[in-house]
Amino acid sequence: MNKRTKGDLLLDISVYLFLIVLALVMLLPLANVFSKSVSEEWAIISGKVGILPIGFQLDTLKEVVSSAMFLRAFGISVGVTVVGTVLSIILTALTAYPLSKRNLPGISFLMVLFIFTMLFSGGLIPSYLLMRELHLINNLWVLILPGMISVFNMLVIKSYYESLPEALEESARIDGAKTYTVLFRIILPLSMPVLATIALFYAVGYWNDYFGPMIYINDTALKTLQLYLQDVVMDASAANVTNKSVDDLMNMSPEGIRAATVVASTVPILCVYPFVQKYFIKGVLIGSVKG
Amino acid sequence: MKSAKWLSLLLCTGLALSAAGCGSSGNNDQQGASSAPGSTTESSAPEEGGAKPELRMLNIWSKDDYNSYPVAKVIEEQTGYKVKYEMLPADKAMDKLNLLISSAEPYDVITIGGDKAVYTDYAKMGALVDLTPLLDQYGEHIKAAVSEESLEAMKVDGKIYAIPNRSSEFAAMSLLIRQDWLDKLGLAVPTTTDELTEVLKVFKEKDPGGTGDKGAPMTIDGSIPMIPNLTGSFGISHGWDILDDKLVSTPQNPGFKEYLTYVADLYKQGLLDKEFAVNKDATVKEKFTSGRAGVIPLGWYDIPMIADALAQNLPDAKYTYIPALKGKDGKQGLGMGGGFDRITFVPKASKHPEDAVKWMNAKLEKETFKLISIGEENKHYTFKDGVYSPILPIFTDERGLAVNYLTGVDEQNYPIYWQARVQKDQRLFEAFNYLNNELPAEARVAEPLAMAPTLPEFSKNNAALGQMVNDFAVKVIVGEESVDAVEAFVGKYNAAGGEASYKEVNDWYSASAAK
Numbered sequence: 121m122n123k124r125t126k127g128d129l130l131l132d133i134s135v136y137l138f139l140i141v142l143a144l145v146m147l148l149p150l151a152n153v154f155s156k157s158v159s160e161e162w163a164i165i166s167g168k169v170g171i172l173p174i175g176f177q178l179d180t181l182k183e184v185v186s187s188a189m190f191l192r193a194f195g196i197s198v199g200v201t202v203v204g205t206v207l208s209i210i211l212t213a214l215t216a217y218p219l220s221k222r223n224l225p226g227i228s229f230l231m232v233l234f235i236f237t238m239l240f241s242g243g244l245i246p247s248y249l250l251m252r253e254l255h256l257i258n259n260l261w262v263l264i265l266p267g268m269i270s271v272f273n274m275l276v277i278k279s280y281y282e283s284l285p286e287a288l289e290e291s292a293r294i295d296g297a298k299t300y301t302v303l304f305r306i307i308l309p310l311s312m313p314v315l316a317t318i319a320l321f322y323a324v325g326y327w328n329d330y331f332g333p334m335i336y337i338n339d340t341a342l343k344t345l346q347l348y349l350q351d352v353v354m355d356a357s358a359a360n361v362t363n364k365s366v367d368d369l370m371n372m373s374p375e376g377i378r379a380a381t382v383v384a385s386t387v388p389i390l391c392v393y394p395f396v397q398k399y400f401i402k403g404v405l406i407g408s409v410k411g
Numbered sequence: 412m413k414s415a416k417w418l419s420l421l422l423c424t425g426l427a428l429s430a431a432g433c434g435s436s437g438n439n440d441q442q443g444a445s446s447a448p449g450s451t452t453e454s455s456a457p458e459e460g461g462a463k464p465e466l467r468m469l470n471i472w473s474k475d476d477y478n479s480y481p482v483a484k485v486i487e488e489q490t491g492y493k494v495k496y497e498m499l500p501a502d503k504a505m506d507k508l509n510l511l512i513s514s515a516e517p518y519d520v521i522t523i524g525g526d527k528a529v530y531t532d533y534a535k536m537g538a539l540v541d542l543t544p545l546l547d548q549y550g551e552h553i554k555a556a557v558s559e560e561s562l563e564a565m566k567v568d569g570k571i572y573a574i575p576n577r578s579s580e581f582a583a584m585s586l587l588i589r590q591d592w593l594d595k596l597g598l599a600v601p602t603t604t605d606e607l608t609e610v611l612k613v614f615k616e617k618d619p620g621g622t623g624d625k626g627a628p629m630t631i632d633g634s635i636p637m638i639p640n641l642t643g644s645f646g647i648s649h650g651w652d653i654l655d656d657k658l659v660s661t662p663q664n665p666g667f668k669e670y671l672t673y674v675a676d677l678y679k680q681g682l683l684d685k686e687f688a689v690n691k692d693a694t695v696k697e698k699f700t701s702g703r704a705g706v707i708p709l710g711w712y713d714i715p716m717i718a719d720a721l722a723q724n725l726p727d728a729k730y731t732y733i734p735a736l737k738g739k740d741g742k743q744g745l746g747m748g749g750g751f752d753r754i755t756f757v758p759k760a761s762k763h764p765e766d767a768v769k770w771m772n773a774k775l776e777k778e779t780f781k782l783i784s785i786g787e788e789n790k791h792y793t794f795k796d797g798v799y800s801p802i803l804p805i806f807t808d809e810r811g812l813a814v815n816y817l818t819g820v821d822e823q824n825y826p827i828y829w830q831a832r833v834q835k836d837q838r839l840f841e842a843f844n845y846l847n848n849e850l851p852a853e854a855r856v857a858e859p860l861a862m863a864p865t866l867p868e869f870s871k872n873n874a875a876l877g878q879m880v881n882d883f884a885v886k887v888i889v890g891e892e893s894v895d896a897v898e899a900f901v902g903k904y905n906a907a908g909g910e911a912s913y914k915e916v917n918d919w920y921s922a923s924a925a926k
Contacts, residue, residue, distance in 0.1 A: 162720040167697030175723075189476055248514050257516075334507065338469070338497045338516070340476045347500065351472055354502035361692070365525065365752030366583055367814040370712045370832065373474055375693075 150386075156379035157181055164375045184380040189340075189348060194385070196260065197327060197345035204264040204326040209319045212274045213311070217303055219274075220281035238271045244335070251336055262336040263329060263344070270325075273318045280314040281307060320396050327389055345385050352381045464763045465493045466519040466770055469511065471753075472501040473815045481809040482816045485783060490773040492766065505529060512538050515760040519767040522818060525575070525751040527564075528870035533756070534567040540757040541570045545768040552775040553768075556821040561751070564862050574771060574819040576753035579826040581847045582745035582855050584639040586629075586736075587699070587709045587717075590729035592619040603737045604644045604673060611682035611706065620702040629677070629706035630684035630698050632691065636884035637661065638674070639708045640745055644738030645670040648746040648856035650877060651916060656924075658859055658916045661880050662904045666742070668897045671887045678888050688885050700724055706733070711842035718838045732845050735854035743854055745846065749861030755818040771818045780821045785828045786810045792831050799831035807835060860916070863923075868915045872908030879904060 151171045156164050160175035168174050184190055218224050219231065242250065247266075248257075256262040284307065292302050308315070330346040337343060343351075356372055364372075470477060477483060477496030487493055497518075499507050508523065512533060523529060533539050546553060557574060565573045593600060593610070596617055601607040614628035631638055642648065645666035651658045661667055677683040684690065684704065696713070698704040700720035709717065721728045735743040757767045774783060785792050785799060791806045792799050801807070811832075821828075833843045847855070860869075883900050886892040905913075 160723075161716070162700075162723040165693075165696055165716055165720040166700035166724050167693075168701070168724075188479065245510065245513060248510060252514060252516075334500055334503075335510065338511070340478060340496065340498055351501040352474070354500075355472065355474070357502070365578055365814075366581075366710075366712055366748065367752065367832070369710065371474065371812060371814075374716070 153379050153382050156376060157383040158380075159376065161374050161376050164379075180376045180380045181384065184377060184384050189343075190345075190381065190384065192341065193343050193345040193348035194388075196342060200260060200263050200329075200344060201323055201326040204268070205319055205323045207264065208268050208270070208273075208322045208326075209315060212269050212318065212322075213277055213308065213315060215269055216274050216277040216281060217307065220278045234271050234274070248335060257336055258339045258342060260337075260342060263326070263332050267325075267332070270322070273321060277311065277314055277318060280311055284310060316396065323392075323396075324389075349381055349385050353378050463492050464766055465495060466763060466767060467495050467497070467517065468520040468522070469508075469516075469518045470496060470498050470522045470815060471504065471524055472498050473812055475812055477815065480812055482783060482813050486774060486816060489776075489779045489782065490770050492770045492773075494770070499523075512758060515758075517760045517762050518758055519761045519763050520755060520771065520818065521758055522753050522755045522815075525578070525754055527751070527754070527865040528867075530565075530573055530754050530756060531567050531865035531867075531870075533758075534570075534572040538759055539572040540759055540761060540764045541572060542574070542757065542768065543571045545765060546571060549765065549768045550772050552772045552777075553819055556775040556777075556780065556823075557819045558822050560862055561822065564751070564864050565754070566864060573754045573756040575751040576755075576814075576817050576820045577822050577825075578748055578750060578752040579829050580747045580749045580857060580861075581843070582747050582850075583712070583846075584708055584710045585745055585846055586638070586640045586706055586733040587730050588733050589619075589705045590731040591727055592705050594729075595619045600731060600733060601736065602734055604641070604739070607641075607706075607733070607736060608677065608682065611677065612680070614705045615680075615682055620705065622703050626703040626705075627684035627686075627698070628682045628704070630690060630695055630704040631687050631708055632695050633688045633885065634691075634881065635708070636674070636881055636888055637670075640733065640736055641674070642666075642670055643744030643746070643856065644736045644742055645673070646738070646742045646744075648744040649858050649860070650873070651860055652856070653859050658913075658920050660876070660904075660909060660913065660916075662883075662897070662901050663909065663913065666738075668894055669738075671884060671897065672894045674884075675888050675890060675894060679890065683888070688889055696720075702728070711839065711846060714838050714842040715836045732842065734850055744856035745850070745854055747855050747857050749858035753814075753817065774817075775819055775821060777821065777824075780817075781824070781828060783816060784810070784813050784820075784825065785831050786813075797827075798834070799828055800834045801831045803835055806831070859920070863916075863919055866912075866915050866919060868908065868911045872912055876904065876907060876909055876912070879907065 148171065152169070155169050155171060155173040157180060158176055158178060159169045159173040160177055161180075163169050163174035219227065219234075221227075224230070241247070251257055251262055251266070256265065288306060288310075289302055292306050297305065328346060329344070330350055333344045333347045334350075337347065352373060356375070356378060361369070361372075468477075473480075477498060483494070483496065504523075505526075508521075508529070511518070530539075542550075553574060558577070561575050561577050562571055565571050565575055588600065588610075590600075592598075592614060596613055596619055598610055598613060599606075601610045611628040618626070620626050637647065645664075646652060646654065647661055647664055647666050647670060651660050652664060654664060674683065678685075678687075684698070690698075695704070695707050696709075696717060699707045699709075700717055702725050717730070721730065735745050737743045755771065757764050761767060774780060785801075786806065786809060788794055790802065791810055792801050794800075801810075830843075833840050883892070883896075887894055887896065901909075
């Protein structure tokens with residue numbers, strides 16, 4: 121190989137420096153919140169907590185994690201995410217397949233129907249009324265059903281299908297495979313990378329969804345984690361504090377509790393990430409078609 | 412650990428249950444099984460028998476679940492009504508409420524914060540049930556507990572659509588000073604604005620905190636340039652103050668210019684934190700508790716937090732409230748809160764408006780109200796020499812959030828009961844007591860608009876005008892604008908709705924004074 125020139129070295133160094141700074145920019149606030157969650161309240165008030173915790177204690181975190189509302193919200197978010205992701209990915213993959221076939225009758229009309237929903241929506245109140253007439257208000261299905269297929273994700277999968285060589289499918293058909301066999305035995309296994317990526321999109325989307333639950337869920341027992349988190353954090357925001365009565369000010373959660381809530385709700389998804397990430401890197405197509 | 416906590420909660424609930432079961436109050440027959448709630452003590456109950464419907468209530472955000480907090484159980488036992496509680500989000504609560512109201516979600520009772528304008532809009536839209544006849548029919552306890560004056564303030568076009576929780580009137584904020592700094596330098600607590608300037612000057616010169624250039628004698632929150640207590644010395648204690656039998660807003664008050672001159676001077680001399688404009692509430696507390704500031708404005712409800720932090724950081728530190736400072740012509744005044752902190756109404760979509768009123772009525776029966784708001788004697792509180800003291804920690808655990816369940820308060824007794832909340836921490840109580848009992852009565856100024864009905868012009872413009880005043884005040888203090896710009900600013904202010912508000916507010920004021 122070529123010898124590395126000075127210019128290469130300089131580039132490497134600046135790239136590494138840039139990435140280190142970027143990583144710090146993202147990690148430091150996280151470290152600060154984490155430190156706050158395990159520091160004593162007095163240290164937080166007097167602004168002593170930076171990156172390292174002061175007066176280490178786990179009581180705040182314990183209090184948050186053992187709170188009934190937190191646990192319930194956590195369970196609901198996990199449930200919605202798992203069920204939603206599985207259903208979404210199955211349905212999206214199935215919808216994309218016929219649409220990737222040019223010979224599907226009325227394909228251009230169907231595509232227009234799909235694209236239309238990407239651009240226009242009914243608006244907030246009509247959507248709310250629709251969900252109510254469907255008896256979906258205060259029902260966890262409301263978080264899954266209306267957005268079950270994201271047209272954008274469906275288009276991504278569709279174009280991936282289209283990128284698969286026609287020859288693969290033809291050879292399977294010559295061997296006697298029918299449509300479903302082709303789809304489940306040939307196409308879907310080959311599409312694992314895109315499916316895993318899209319599944320992660322869906323999972324993160326369901327996990328982070330805040331607006332849907334805020335609009336459609338009124339029942340305290342059905343609140344998702346993001347909704348719970350938003351409430352706890354926003355309760356003390358400047359805009360909310362100015363119109364609070366003194367009773368409410370006396371009842372406000374201390375900063376430590378808020379930090380601990382953030383930590384307890386983010387760390388789990390952080391732990392999931394590395395395990396899904398490997399699918400992004402895997403190349404699958406290489407070697408499937410010879411010649 | 413976890414299960415033990417739950418067990419104890421269960422136990423407490425059980426105790427509350429059994430204790431309530433053999434309560435000594437006169438409404439034992441109400442506690443019968445919910446299947447036979449017919450014979451209530453109220454003589455006005457018209458229909459006998461028939462199970463009471465389950466009510467749906469929407470409330471403002473609370474950090475605990477309404478349905479499982481112990482007070483819910485107590486209310487259910489006392490009133491015989493099963494209630495399903497739901498709550499608004501902490502953020503964008505009013506957007507969500509608008510959505511629920513406009514889609515006619517069938518709640519029976521809705522409680523919001525004390526925003527009269529929101530409630531009036533709903534009433535005018537026809538979204539609320541007129542409570543006037545229902546109160547006559549089923550509201551005897553409500554009428555006994557909630558004053559005529561409060562109900563009057565709720566009237567929209569002559570009809571009552573809501574029941575308010577009147578807030579107790581007290582001063583909440585003042586300037587806190589480091590007593591040990593004063594002691595170290597042999598200074599007395601300042602009582603006038605001039606003395607305050609002197610003290611701040613000495614703080615700056617002698618640097619008792621030993622922070623060098625990093626500290627400042629006084630610091631404030633950049634979003635509140637109208638410093639509580641200090642404004643009072645210039646005749647400004649609220650957004651609107653009484654001056655020669657007229658209500659004038661802050662910029663229309665001649666004291667505004669004097670105040671700005673004074674504070675801008677403090678800033679120029681380096682007695683007020685140079686960075687104050689970007690300070691947030693948390694920064695101010697940070698600077699005080701780490702010894703970088705000697706004077707800050709603080710509410711008494713924050714005292715325990717500050718005291719804890721000070722004790723850890725600077726064990727020798729002592730703090731004390733500055734009394735209401737006197738200005739040149741002897742003006743002084745800490746603004747007192749007032750008005751309403753909750754408003755409860757029944758939306759048109761309610762399926763059981765009559766039961767909703769009956770339920771709220773039952774909650775305001777004297778003994779029931781006391782039980783809901785502060786619990787049982789010798790279990791949640793003790794009563795001695797006219798003072799209610801909480802028993803901790805059960806008081807906080809089972810009644811700390813009781814305020815969220817109140818739909819109307821016993822206006823005569825609640826301010827007395829309420830002080831039990833302040834008694835839960837000695838330091839909290841001392842601070843509260845100093846501002847509200849030890850300082851002479853003339854040091855506190857009541858909010859003149861507390862009992863006003865909704866004034867449309869005023870409520871439309873109030874927030875924006877207040878912001879305008881704050882922005883302008885910050886500019887003058889940091890020297891970006893000279894104090895002479897006040898006249899031009901008043902013109903702009905009046906054009907932006909200040910004039911219209913002035914007329915409306917004073918029309919109401921002179922009409923109410925005539926009564």
